[in-house]
Amino acid sequence: FFTSSISTHLNDDSRALSSYNLHSGSRVSLLVTEPATIQVFLKNEKGTNSTYEVTPEETVENFRKRVQEREGVPANQLRLIHEGKEMQAGKLADYNVRELSTIFMTLRLRGG
Incomplete structure (x- = not known):
């Protein structure tokens, strides 16, 4: 998900990142949910x-x-x-x- 003033989940693999209105300086956090081997x-x-x-x-x-x-x-x-x-x-x-x-x-x- 990324945060600007709000959190948005980036969970649609078919969408380009640009469609989420990400801009230079946007902060993106990655949450790995698969269990590690x-x-x-x-x-x-x-x-x-x-x-x-x-x-x-x-x-x-x-x-x-x-x-x-x-x-x-x-x-x-x-x-x-x-x-x-x-x-x-x-x-x-x-x-x-x-x-x-x-x-x-x-x-x-x-x-x-």
Whole structure:
């Protein structure tokens, strides 16, 4: 948004800035509303670490799918553990995942 004597939200991507009557000396403030990405580590059952870029608001389900694609393990066979808790549903933030956290991946035992 920009301020002169009033605040105006510049939220229409189809409009040129000139259509908002911005002039030389106008002050424009930028508010970033997308959550910043953080790096987390995934340690697999062999002890190998992989780095993932995530947002705390990412769902466990979406992260599980990304792990499946990258690690080659079917999503229904992997368990994700953070701070001793299995991550089953919700968002990564619900499990206190933050910058440089390590998430452990283990495989579910198949019955026989």
